[in-house]
Structure formats: structure tokens, C-alpha cells
Amino acid sequence: MFDSLKTKLKNITHKFGSSIEEAAGPLPEEEAAAPEAEEVEALPPEPPVGAEDAGEAPPEEEREEPTFFNRIRVLVREREILLQEKDIAEPLLDLEMVLLENDVALPVTDEIIARMKDELVGRQRKIGASVDDLVLESLKSALCGVLGDGLDLLEYVREHERPVKILFTGVNGTGKTTTVAKVAHYLKKNGFSAVIGAGDTYRAGAIEQIRTHADRIGVKMIQHQEGADPSAVLFDAVSYASAHNIDVVLADTAGRFHNRANLMRQLEKIRRVMKPDLVVYVDEAVAGNDAVIRAEEFNQTVGTDAVILTKADMDPKGGAAISIAHTVGKPILFLGTGQGYDDIVPFMPQSVVNELLGGGEACA
Numbered sequence: 001m002f003d004s005l006k007t008k009l010k011n012i013t014h015k016f017g018s019s020i021e022e023a024a025g026p027l028p029e030e031e032a033a034a035p036e037a038e039e040v041e042a043l044p045p046e047p048p049v050g051a052e053d054a055g056e057a058p059p060e061e062e063r064e065e066p067t068f069f070n071r072i073r074v075l076v077r078e079r080e081i082l083l084q085e086k087d088i089a090e091p092l093l094d095l096e097m098v099l100l101e102n103d104v105a106l107p108v109t110d111e112i113i114a115r116m117k118d119e120l121v122g123r124q125r126k127i128g129a130s131v132d133d134l135v136l137e138s139l140k141s142a143l144c145g146v147l148g149d150g151l152d153l154l155e156y157v158r159e160h161e162r163p164v165k166i167l168f169t170g171v172n173g174t175g176k177t178t179t180v181a182k183v184a185h186y187l188k189k190n191g192f193s194a195v196i197g198a199g200d201t202y203r204a205g206a207i208e209q210i211r212t213h214a215d216r217i218g219v220k221m222i223q224h225q226e227g228a229d230p231s232a233v234l235f236d237a238v239s240y241a242s243a244h245n246i247d248v249v250l251a252d253t254a255g256r257f258h259n260r261a262n263l264m265r266q267l268e269k270i271r272r273v274m275k276p277d278l279v280v281y282v283d284e285a286v287a288g289n290d291a292v293i294r295a296e297e298f299n300q301t302v303g304t305d306a307v308i309l310t311k312a313d314m315d316p317k318g319g320a321a322i323s324i325a326h327t328v329g330k331p332i333l334f335l336g337t338g339q340g341y342d343d344i345v346p347f348m349p350q351s352v353v354n355e356l357l358g359g360g361e362a363c364a
């Protein structure tokens, strides 16, 4: 996931480190001592850099292309630094380019840059740890900031009255039905029971499609005939769940564009009848800004509590998902990452930041 962005961010953080080192000036000799054992352990997970730690010259090939994660091993103690914007102007510009090239939308890029600047520039900073950590933490907190609060579905289900009713909405072909099946499988794997409501009674073949999924993953499905009122199907699904102590109702619906007034009215009716706890808007990660606009249109008509972005596997850059997460203003529940039932990843801000920049609790 996010492979392109991940690699580029590693290189760019290294560049920040160099610039800050330069601005901080040379180290007094005794302060350039090797770090103590417990301090090394406190650093993020690293590839082995034993030779540098021991104060010896690293082998030639290790020195050739230093990355952010294996480069600076010298702890700088008691060194204070007041960074000015000019000290990090160049790496900031590079970071901006990396984000834009990886489909992070301009306003989101601007916000990440502004947060980094705010964190690093104009403050007297004691560099108690390595410069790498300073930059890394600042980038992590900027990313957490733009990703907002996440929504953990398992926690949500645990904390809400049963059955938890989830209505899936969105335009045609974005992956709603597949996602309903994936979420049912995910819930089942995590010890929750689910029933699927075959609420797409409109498109020919839709009921058989979801029936096949339900049978494969071994989840009960409630269906009526093609052309039936989807509100009635989903009402029955909720009644079934209540009667059988099922934890979650997952309601599939027909794809529709927001400008199809009759179909949107149908969705409003479903909402009134089914009374969902969560209305989840499903769109493709690769749709980028189009997804943001459509999500807002759906939000205005039927409401949206959370978003699922599918086909993230077709977007190695990953910036679009981050942009949508920020711009749409609703938590992203999952990313769809393929056509298999297991190809679904919870999209918690902390896990995204961990994926991109390594572990830690930056989004606390």
C-alpha cells in the first residue's frame, strides 16, 4: 500500500535531516558520542547500522545512498536550535513536489506543509534526540492532523446497540456489493454475526450476484424479488437480525447518481424505513476529487457518516485516498485493496501513518 509515496517520503525526510543538521552547525566533539543502549532502543525500527554506531566508517556501499532511516545515528545532546524558514525551504519544496506527484490534492499538500512549518520553524527546539526523530515526528503529526479522526468499525459495533444497521450507498460500479461481502467476511472473522439485505432490486442480476457472495462467505441473506421495494427488503433484514440476535445488518443498494431524483427519493425512503446507524458512502480511491464531490452530493441528499474507498490496489500512489480522507470530512472506514474477500484494510489515521513512516503513536 502507498509504495510510491512511502519510498519518496523516506528520502525527503533524510533531506530535512541534512538541512537541519546544517542549520544547527557542527557538533562539539564530546557530544557526538555513540548513543547509549537504551537510547538506541527508543529509536524507530531500523535496518542494522552497527558500523556507524560503533563510530567506525561504514562500508562504501552503505555510505553511497543514505536514507532517512539508516543515516544519522549520532545523538545530539543539549543542542538548541532556532530554525528559520530558509533552513528548511528546500526540503519543504521537495516534500510539496512529492505529495503533489503522488496525487495528494493541493489544499491537503498545503496543509501538510503549513503544519510542518509551524512545527519546525521559529521555535527554540532542544534537539534531545536525533534530528531524524525531530523531522519524522513533525511529518507524522502533520499527516495525523490532515487525516482527522478515524472510525474503528469493530469498536463501533462493540459499543452500539444490536443490531447495528449499516446502509451502503454510492454511484454505479464503485464496488458497493463487493464491499458489503468483504465487510460481512471481516465482521465474521472478528467474531461478529451479520446478515446481508439484498437491497439492489433494480439492476438485473444484482440479487444473484450478492447471493453468490453470501453463500461463499457463509452469511445469511434476506432477499425479495427483482423489482421489489428495497425498503421492504431491508426492513425484513433488520427484523431478521433483531429476531435472531445478529450483530450487524449490511444493506446493499443499487448504484445511483445523485441527479436521478427518483432513485435518490428511493434511498431517502430506505433511510426512513431502515433507520441505519451508519450510512456509508462507497467510491473509488482513484476517483480523487470526483469522489469528494460525489460524497458531498450524497451527504446532502441522504447523509453520510463514513466513507469506504475501493480499488486502492489500482492506485499505488495513495495520495488520492489521503486527500479524500481529509477533504470529505468524514472518517474513512476501509480501503478496498483487491477483488478477494480479505482485500479490505481498516483506514485508521494511525495505521496509515505507520504504514507510510513506521510505527509510533503519533495520532494519539
Ligand SMILES: Nc1nc2c(ncn2[C@@H]2O[C@H](COP(=O)(O)OP(=O)(O)OP(=O)(O)O)[C@@H](O)[C@H]2O)c(=O)[nH]1
Pocket (backbone or CB within 6 Å): 171, 172, 173, 174, 175, 176, 177, 178, 179, 200, 203, 206, 253, 254, 255, 256, 310, 311, 312, 313, 314, 335, 336, 337, 338, 339, 343
Ligand atoms: N481491483 C479491485 N476491484 C474491486 C474492488 N472492489 C470492487 N472491485 C470490483 O469492481 C467491480 C464492481 O464491483 P461491484 O461490487 O459489483 O460494484 P457495485 O458498486 O455494487 O456496482 P453496482 O451495483 O452496479 O452499482 C467488480 O468487478 C469488483 O470485483 C477493489 O477494492 N479492488
Ligand SMILES: [Mg+2]
Pocket (backbone or CB within 6 Å): 176, 177, 178, 200, 206, 252, 253, 254, 255
Ligand atoms: Mg452492486
